[in-house]
């Protein structure tokens with residue numbers, strides 16, 4: 022018999038979007054269960070966000086921000102969603118982050134907040150806590166949530182699949198009902214047992230999928246679980262081809278995906294080739310402050326032209342700021358690897374950073390599957406269009422996390438109309454093979470290098486077709502492996518990962534139009 026947990030709201034993932042949803046529902050006394058994969062619940066994409074969160078700066082207004090978002094998004098943003106973000110964003114930053122959580126945003130004077138600059142923004146409008154903005158926000162959220170008795174955190178548990186009616190119902194008549202989500206199967210990573218979580222409302226807040234690429238700024242867990250589960254459950258996904266590559270992650274043999282924030286360029290840092298030649302002026306009038314996709318492709322091009330694995334980002338020669346004070350995390354981390362950024366340039370390479378598409382949601386975070394919500398990077402509100410404007414993701418998570426729970430607070434009953442006995446239990450095969458780590462390792466390497474080389478920064482039809490063929494062959498093997506193996510977070514992750522890689526590749530192949538973060542070389546279609 023599976024262990025059954027009942028909640029009023031199940032939230033899978035606890036970055037800013039999941040945490041904001043939890044806080045809003047917790048304040049109304051809802052019984053909330055938050056499931057996180059990592060033993061440490063703060064571990065999320067949010068934790069690693071350095072740059073900041075968009076607010077409105079001086080001589081700024083919502084219309085200007087809207088224009089910047091849509092210009093960067095190449096015009097295919099959802100206008101209603103952008104309007105919601107620019108109208109509600111600053112209010113929620115002030116109310117939740119500054120007043121309730123008391124996030125200590127950096128100040129330019131005791132009375133004034135400091136606003137940073139990033140590419141694509143026509144004003145300085147990014148609030149930050151030095152260069153550890155996401156980490157500070159995440160820690161404050163978790164401290165606050167832990168004070169609510171109606172919030173239960175279930176760390177070290179991996180969501181395996183969404184529970185849906187009719188699919189998981191024992192009642193054959195259920196097939197005639199509208200499909201709906203009623204919770205999820207979650208794997209206890211320690212005991213390897215699957216639990217059934219039943220909830221009238223489920224919120225996916227699982228973050229992004231950068232780890233399906235060989236090089237990424239995302240942490241280890243960002244393998245796109247939410248996209249895979251939502252897709253299997255029948256929810257609609259859109260815009261998965263728009264994978265944003267961050268131009269600058271640290272290039273170093275011993276470092277895996279450490280971001281060098283765009284705010285360094287906002288404070289004057291310039292890009293040079295290995296031989297110290299500036300090059301961004303050749304690609305854009307905005308030079309280092311051009312939108313990320315343009316900077317990324319320029320770097321990629323220069324790396325090829327100069328036969329180099331990296332370019333340099335030179336902050337020391339160009340900035341006016343006190344580097345260790347303004348960028349303490351980046352300064353200390355680079356120093357740890359022998360690079361003193363107050364004196365020398367930083368070797369950088371582009372890395373997969375953000376998925377602009379995802380599970381399609383409406384103004385309230387509702388997906389196309391009844392009772393399933395998605396918030397944050399896993400969702401697609403349409404705010405980002407074909408390319409995300411820097412530092413808008415934390416804001417989108419805050420706004421839609423809050424909105425989803427406002428909707429749930431108002432419209433959802435506390436009780437589920439199903440008994441656990443009506444739902445199929447998790448099935449364990451009779452013979453369960455133990456996991457061979459070498460197989461998992463090699464399968465991930467294949468997924469990641471295939472995605473990087475064939476579905477990465479510059480795509481062609483041939484490359485994408487090759488990716489699709491190779492991935493679908495691998496998907497069959499992984500499916501068989503999954504059916505026969507003992508339950509383990511590693512095999513669950515692999516199953517999610519291959520599916521996400523295939524979703525991205527299929528979306529890219531279905532869209533012959535080069536736009537924003539989906540770049541096709543010379544109309545190769």
Ligand code: SIN
Nearest residue numbers: 071072282283411412
């Ligand atoms: C950065 O600090 O460069 C990342 C900000 C973002 O991706 O929004």
